[in-house]
Amino acid sequence: MTMPMVSAVQVGKSFGALQVLKGIDFDVELGEVVCLIGPSGSGKSTLLRCINHLEKIDSGALYVDGDLVGYCRRGDRLYELKEREISVRRSNIGMVFQRFNLFAHMTALQNVIEAPILVQKRPRKEVTSEAIALLDRVGLGDRLDAYPDQLSGGQQQRVAIARALAMKPKLMLFDEPTSALDPELVGEVLDVMRSLAADGMTMIVVTHEMRFAEEVADKVVFMDGGMVVEEGPPKLIFGAPCHERTRAFLSRII
Amino acid sequence: MEVMQARKLDGVVPETPLDHANPKREQRNVASDHKLTVVPVRKPGRWIAAAVMAAAAIWLAHGIATNPNFEWDVVFANLFEPVVLQGLGLTLWLTVAAMGIGIVLSVILAVMRISENPFLNIPAGLYLWFFRGTPILVQLIFWYNLAFLIPEIVIGIPFGPTFFRGSANDLITPYSAALLGLGLNEGAYMAEIVRAGIMSVDQGQQEAARALGMRPGQILRRIVLPQAVRVIVPPTGNETIGMLKMTSLVSVIALSDLLYSVQTISSRTFQTIPLLLVACAWYLAITSVMTAIQGRIEKRFARGNRTVTTSWSRRMFGGSATRNPK
Numbered sequence: 222m223t224m225p226m227v228s229a230v231q232v233g234k235s236f237g238a239l240q241v242l243k244g245i246d247f248d249v250e251l252g253e254v255v256c257l258i259g260p261s262g263s264g265k266s267t268l269l270r271c272i273n274h275l276e277k278i279d280s281g282a283l284y285v286d287g288d289l290v291g292y293c294r295r296g297d298r299l300y301e302l303k304e305r306e307i308s309v310r311r312s313n314i315g316m317v318f319q320r321f322n323l324f325a326h327m328t329a330l331q332n333v334i335e336a337p338i339l340v341q342k343r344p345r346k347e348v349t350s351e352a353i354a355l356l357d358r359v360g361l362g363d364r365l366d367a368y369p370d371q372l373s374g375g376q377q378q379r380v381a382i383a384r385a386l387a388m389k390p391k392l393m394l395f396d397e398p399t400s401a402l403d404p405e406l407v408g409e410v411l412d413v414m415r416s417l418a419a420d421g422m423t424m425i426v427v428t429h430e431m432r433f434a435e436e437v438a439d440k441v442v443f444m445d446g447g448m449v450v451e452e453g454p455p456k457l458i459f460g461a462p463c464h465e466r467t468r469a470f471l472s473r474i475i
Numbered sequence: 476m477e478v479m480q481a482r483k484l485d486g487v488v489p490e491t492p493l494d495h496a497n498p499k500r501e502q503r504n505v506a507s508d509h510k511l512t513v514v515p516v517r518k519p520g521r522w523i524a525a526a527v528m529a530a531a532a533i534w535l536a537h538g539i540a541t542n543p544n545f546e547w548d549v550v551f552a553n554l555f556e557p558v559v560l561q562g563l564g565l566t567l568w569l570t571v572a573a574m575g576i577g578i579v580l581s582v583i584l585a586v587m588r589i590s591e592n593p594f595l596n597i598p599a600g601l602y603l604w605f606f607r608g609t610p611i612l613v614q615l616i617f618w619y620n621l622a623f624l625i626p627e628i629v630i631g632i633p634f635g636p637t638f639f640r641g642s643a644n645d646l647i648t649p650y651s652a653a654l655l656g657l658g659l660n661e662g663a664y665m666a667e668i669v670r671a672g673i674m675s676v677d678q679g680q681q682e683a684a685r686a687l688g689m690r691p692g693q694i695l696r697r698i699v700l701p702q703a704v705r706v707i708v709p710p711t712g713n714e715t716i717g718m719l720k721m722t723s724l725v726s727v728i729a730l731s732d733l734l735y736s737v738q739t740i741s742s743r744t745f746q747t748i749p750l751l752l753v754a755c756a757w758y759l760a761i762t763s764v765m766t767a768i769q770g771r772i773e774k775r776f777a778r779g780n781r782t783v784t785t786s787w788s789r790r791m792f793g794g795s796a797t798r799n800p801k
């Protein structure tokens with residue numbers, strides 16, 4: 222049996238006295254789209270950040286693509302990774318943020334080509350033509366030279382997705398990618414994500430867009446209070462949730 | 476600025492009145508609506524201020540130009556004296572070199588201050604505390620007299636190999652003492668400016684850069700500093716202009732900068748005021764040039780960020796800011 226793309230075993234994380242993740246267990250298979258839902262403050266962003274090595278976990282084990290997050294195993298010893306090695310791991314995981322976080326002093330095209338050239342040391346010419354194709358794919362082929370503040374929120378988020386894809390990631394993490402958007406701009410971003418899912422990209426999506434989750438997700442994970450309350454295919458979670466907490470959350474949000 | 480003139484509004488008023496609920500409005504003379512003229516608000520205060528200021532300016536200019544005590548002929552005669560020009564050259568060179576040292580030092584200090592490593596941020600804090608807490612004049616004299624305190628300068632590992640050894644008397648000339656004094660002091664002041672610039676850059680972008688696999692040094696160089704520059708440039712312009720005049724302190728360690736060289740002339744001829752006017756004319760001329768350069772640099776770095784910039788004339792003479800047109 223092959224290893225799942227992401228595997229969390231009793232993952233725990235605290236900020237000071239505040240225990241944010243209280244033993245998370247869940248798997249994401251290669252090519253799977255998993256939607257992470259749950260009330261605000263339940264630890265969804267923290268979990269994504271742990272998967273991308275932006276936070277260290279305190280207990281349990283977290284595997285991404287077979288590697289233990291934060292450590293490298295030689296024989297039966299675990300060595301803590303150096304910042305440089307962590308950067309390499311991060312570069313294989315794409316991340317899209319709620320607030321887009323585009324580099325404000327760079328054009329759309331420069332945003333996309335920056336990391337492949339700087340981090341992966343790939344030739345500028347090759348990276349640029351790939352970036353143009355990517356921006357074209359997200360529907361921004363005509364806005365290559367626009368600066369972020371000249372783009373709408375939906376356009377900025379699509380550039381951010383192209384920027385993450387330019388690194389050819391094995392896994393894409395989305396943290397509420399449409400929550401900061403005006404309602405009429407949500408659709409264009411979800412369309413891009415839908416087409417990514419159709420192409421077989423492994424994705425973990427934190428979202429409040431239940432229609433999207435129902436339609437695209439292979440699996441929905443409901444988190445509350447730092448724990449996974451229940452998970453399953455969207456039909457089951459949205460149609461016949463087992464837990465009272467899930468029911469209460471869904472009735473509030475839909 | 477109000478360049479808006481009386482203008483015809485064509486086609487702004489719709490042909491058919493929209494307000495069907497209010498039949499009275501339909502009786503408006505639609506045919507003449509497109510000939511309406513906009514009359515800007517009158518600003519009498521502006522005109523009164525202009526008149527008062529113009530009168531004051533004429534009175535002042537007339538007084539200065541006709542007062543024989545200013546000895547304008549002496550001013551013009553000495554403006555391009557070789558000694559004065561040499562002094563000007565030294566002043567300019569000291570300003571540029573000390574600012575250069577200060578800027579490089581300040582970036583290092585600012586990064587150290589922000590670092591979470593106490594062995595970096597505490598020494599940087601102590602540096603700032605010392606150099607901002609003591610008068611620059613004292614620092615200059617101190618550096619100049621370093622040879623009394625430490626006759627021999629040795630660079631090496633204590634109890635280990637020596638890389639460099641030299642007599643402080645040979646190394647510390649008035650010139651290097653001035654550079655050290657001004658540069659190290661400036662580094663302390665600029666460090667706070669650079670730190671504020673770095674802090675002004677949105678944290679989210681740094682997180683996005685980390686998520687892309689960029690390392691701290693790369694993030695600083697490619698993402699943070701280019702955007703921090705926007706915040707750093709305006710106060711750096713001020714610092715440079717301040718440095719131009721601060722260099723006049725080096726006369727205490729017998730360096731003949733602009734001020735010192737006009738004083739060498741006036742101590743001979745006793746024409747103190749006109750020669751000080753010569754120095755002022757040069758200081759003002761250079762400040763004007765620097766202000767213009769600052770405006771251009773700011774415009775360049777405003778790229779990708781619609782920020783408020785001011786033209787050099789406004790910067791110099793005051794006035795309201797305009798948004799940078801894109």
Ligand SMILES: Nc1ncnc2c1ncn2[C@@H]1O[C@H](COP(=O)(O)OP(=O)(O)O)[C@@H](O)[C@H]1O
Pocket residue numbers: 236239241259260261262263264265266267268
């Ligand atoms: N860096 C941090 N320091 C301290 N507390 C944090 C930090 N990040 C998140 N938290 C806390 O952890 C809890 C979970 O946050 P988060 O993972 O952002 O939840 P969600 O994304 O589900 O809304 C919240 O109570 C939040 O205040």
Ligand SMILES: [Mg+2]
Pocket residue numbers: 265266267396397
């Ligand atoms: Mg969140």
